[in-house]
Amino acid sequence: MNLDLSPELRAFRDEVRAFIKAELPADIRDKVRKGLQLERDDYVRWQKILYKKGWIAPNWPKEYGGPGWTPMQRYIFDEEVGKSGAPRVIPFGLVMVAPVIMKFGTEAQKREHLPKILSSEVWWCQGYSEPGAGSDLAGLKTRALREGDHYTVNGQKTWTTLAQYADWIFCLVRTDPAAKKQEGISFLLIDMKSPGVTVKPIVTMDGGAEVNEVFFDNVKVPVTNLVGPENQGWTVAKYLLGHERTNIADIGRAKHQLARVKEIAAAERADGGSLLEDEDFRDRIAEVELDLIALEATLLRIVAAETGGRAPGAEASLIKIKGSELQQQLTELLIEAVGYYGFPYNRDAMEHGWNEPPIGPDYAAPLAPAYFNTRKTTIYGGSNEVQRGILAKFVMGF
């Protein structure tokens, strides 16, 4: 056991660091640091920069355009990107649907979709959840009726993240209503420009609109857009969910947030000193820092096992639980740090280019909304209750 990075890995880390420093556009870095709203173009611009470098898809095998890194290199890369204040890579295409297409897709599907996902030419979104099917995903009702060479899709998806930007959506649909719940589901790729697709924003409590309802009204989808065999969508979906969860820990971003907490606490006055010197507040930061270290060490053990050739299993649930809670604790510290200036609601100040004088300190406006918004992390991606259920079943054997 040895916690030092080898000289090669250290060199790799420095290379990643230097690259981000040189290539991450300053306006994007600034937005992320200040917690401002990112536009579609911000994400795409940054993803294309990574694409050109060959680093956009660390989780892809080399033959499809992945960099061929070891698990440890991938870990280092993720951490450096998160720490640097780069935007997160939108996972729906690169992290979620791409591995599915690689594993279950036809040659034609691979040729058609993978290159455009890699180059960020096409934006994907995830159409799993429905009003009646959240934790109980297999309860989904969106119906795809096969009629010759196409399916006719009717129904509704909900909570679809950034569907307003998406060109394509991957969906779980019901192809056999007579079969048992999990057995009549198929995995379908749908062009968002198809007639009959409507996107309606859902305003979240922080005032943002990152999630949507997506309606399908007699949408015609070619049968060639089916991934995997008909009625085997549940197997495909489970394969994908494993990928979704490991991505959620985001240690690098947590470190970036922690640095932000300290920066703001240092700027806040309390009892004659700064809030960072306040013993009580400092202890609370330390508590969260301990959680961060514990998560990081746990993740590194998983990476070591992966390097040894063992695929992560139920540990993904553990990481999802602790990672999501950590993000919530960090935003809770931020709202506490800012005191009364958490009160003013100023959505405009969260847009780039708003140049009226701030209300209170210039960092204040996004902090309360960020705390409200981050309640989502324990709900989405399989709620933490569902994750605990998985651990209870597969680890404890209950």
Next chain:
Amino acid sequence: MNFAFTDEQKLLADSVARFVSKDYPFEARRKLMASEEGWSRAHWKSFAELGWLAAPFAEDHGGLGGGPVEAAIVMEAFGKGLVLEPYLPTVVLGGGLLAAGGRRDLLKALVEGALQLSLAWVEPKARFDLAHVETRALRKDGGFALSGQKGVAFNGAAADWIIVPARTAGGIKDKQGITLFLVPKGAPGLTLRPYRTVDGVRAAEVALEGVTLKAEHVLGEVDWGHPLLEAAIDRGIAAVSAEAAGIMGHIVATTRDYLKTRKQFGVPLASFQVLQHRAVDVYVLSEQATAMAYRAAVLVAAREPADRARAVSAAKAWIGKAGRQVGQEAIQMHGGMGMTEEMPVSHYFKRLTMIDTLFGDHRFHRRRFAALGGHVEKD
């Protein structure tokens, strides 16, 4: 000792509860929140007619002979409906100070519903320290000239008078040397920057640039404003503690209903034991919050400032922390729906979150409680 309401108090509680359930449906509140002023003058007029504005004041101040318990009763019921009308700034904080400063003339207008007030106690660099006052009041021609910045003054834009603590003597953090001023709406040199808060009420940044006032604009005595201010804030704490208790009570009821109605896996969420227990934990916290709030409402009237401070800080520290847990659990148990602007529970969650910050968060009050020696048994 008796925690039970008197008959009059029961009547008051019933009448406010009736208003909230009949006249304050959530959709109507949503419209009010989006309206120009952010609350309803018509409702305010009813509050006056129903005697709620007079409820917490002594009879010789033109009130109905009540006190902080009556204010708590109103605020608890208002919490259940997230009432937007500025009862806290105008009646509890402002009215309390008018009574303490012997301004019967203004109190009369207040209980009649003809007066709005704001207390601008927040200073940008003070965090939660009430003695930290950088705003200056210089003596000028037998009067005063005020200059400085005040932040997050609730009800600032609607207020006919803004009560402004300003320094007439001493250093920036001295308790002595603070004077309370009544600054009239529209006074030359007074600039407001109004906004909505994240929890739906209205506040304003207040800039004072040489605002000229007369000696009669002093509330209480020159240099001795701090004890009045601290007592007013302590009454405010008792009142928002009751509001928080009302919010928690509402959250318990709506979360219970949601768990019973929402079905997943073919059964109501309420059939999952892990959720049952968490709903029960939330209920337990809400019961304790109510007890803590009324305890504070009784003890805030204590003669000794330290007794008063201990009681309200105990309530505020406890409720601030409990409120976090209650709010977070409520959103979690609602799943994605809890995240939406459309679902009322998210608004209750936001208000409960911000109540922790209001008048000092749980850390601040835990420390104040400890600094006063913690719990003291009296006999």
